[in-house]
Amino acid sequence: MDFIDLRLQYLAIQNEIDTALKSVMTDCAFSAGKYVNAFEENFARAVGAKYCVGVNSGTSALHSALLGLGIGLGDEVIVPTNTFFATPEAVSLTGAVPVFVDCEPVYYGIDYKAIEDKISSKTKAIIPVHLYGESAELAPIVDIAKKNDLHLIEDCSQSHLTKYGEKTVGTFGIMGCFSFYPGKNLGAYGEAGAVVTNDDQLYLKLMAMRDHGSYEKYHHDFVGHNYRMEGFQGAVLNVKLPYLKKWTDMRQQNAAIYRKHLNGIGEITPPSARKSDTHVYHLYSVLAKNRNKLRQYLLDNSIATGIHYPIPCHLQKAYSHLAYQCGSFSCSETIADEQLSLPMYPELTENQIEYICATIKNFYQSN
Ligand SMILES: Cc1ncc(COP(=O)(O)O)c(C=O)c1O
Structure with missing residues (x-):
């Protein structure tokens, strides 16, 4: 018995997927473009956020979120140690240092009681990870972030549509980051990720960040990345989202x-x-x-x-x-x-x- 069987899911929606993939080819909408736009709109609505920026992995979503806040060399970011490596890795990619915190023993999320001890003058953000599909204990973490003037970025890579109380995770902090790696609850047919936010300025910055720091074609306001989501992934995710x-x-x-x-x-x-x-x-x-x-x-x-x-x-x-x-x-x-x-x-x-x-x-x- 396999640990996960992605083929069964494909077979159940094969016609829709095949049609969507064909449309990407006939429309030549390979990189970002209309299928990605449509998915972004639908995913933002599903999560309850104003904006969604589709990118090419959960790791690039986290990296973009941190860069969007100007986090880098000399800064520290608090992360749980019980997570996939990409969470602290994204922090390190900015030049900042991940500061690890233990998890709590019942739900396995970051131990919020241990966070404040780790806050220093260099701390800029906290990234709780909603691990295995269950939310971290967000209420006290939101309070700690507010009290200490820290950004809260949620790593929702394993928690698509998880709710903490009445609200969907990803909407408690300044940004929520998602992975759509094929085995995730909402999985692409390749690599993909997204950042959701309600912040107008950050939205624009992340859209430019994924496109070489460009708000306008061939005008580069800052050094960004090629983190655009592929059209195929937007199309697949858009077919899958209603399910x-x-x-x-x-x-x-x-x-x-x-x-x-x-x-x-x-x-x-x-x-x-x-x-x-x-x-x-x-x-x-x-x-x-x-x-x-x-x-x-x-x-x-x-x-x-x-x-x-x-x-x-x-x-x-x-x-x-x-x-x-x-x-x-x-x-x-x-x-x-x-x-x-x-x-x-x-x-x-x-x-x-x-x-x-x-x-x-x-x-x-x-x-
Ligand atoms: C908690 C967590 N964060 C980040 C990531 C990175 O996502 P990706 O593999 O799409 O880069 C993953 C993916 O496994 C994850 O589980």
Whole structure:
């Protein structure tokens, strides 16, 4: 059993996708252009933001957001260490330094109680990451950002349409950054990302940022990047967006089935979701005793799983110069040792989930 099966989703909407891709070719709208514009409008509306700027990855979305705020050399940005490497990497790409914070032990988002200790005169922004599909605890983080005059940029790469209270994530700070990597809840057929914002000036700056710092063709006001979204990706995302709610419901149903069948396996801690929020289950992330052996056993029984992530960012070789020690962030380090992502995608069946859970049960009964 695959960890994720993108082919099933394609087959269900094949005609629409094929027609959309053909239109990009007949219209020669390959780079940005009308299909990207249409997606930007629709995605901004879906998230509840005024603007969306389509770019060519989640990493470039984060990088553009930071650059748009003028963050760079000499600055610090607070990030969780329990995240994909791209979050701190985007900070480093600007010349600023990522300052790591541990996660909290129930929902695995950045530990807001540990943020204020890390704020210095150099701190310019906080990037909470809404990991696995569940929101970070935003209310206190918004307060901390306001109180300390810091920008709040949300990394929503794993949380398309996640709600914190009544509002969709991505709209709590100055900008929300999304990845549309193929395996995401809303996935392109290649690389893509977006920044959403309500800020008029930032919107214009990001539109120029993705296009070599150009507000007007061949006039370059600053040094930017080629971060434009491809027309093919805009077209694919635009076809998929109306299905996202249904696919999210299916993920949530699958999560409920997992919870039912994992009940009683004491060695597994299933994911928690705050009652007030909407968890979109990008990943079905559990903590598992004897994780590595269980993972191999599942593989031996044809069940592929993932680890998100085996090395927390503060212990990555790329950040060895920052001299964090093993033991600095115990919660994130425990997650690195025990976290396991079980197969999760909308089309996963109840029978498949039952098989996965029965196999897990067998493992713990015999180990
Ligand atoms: C939390 C997080 N941030 C950033 C990214 C980077 O997105 P991309 O791969 O589209 O550059 C990802 C993608 O995996 C992610 O999961």
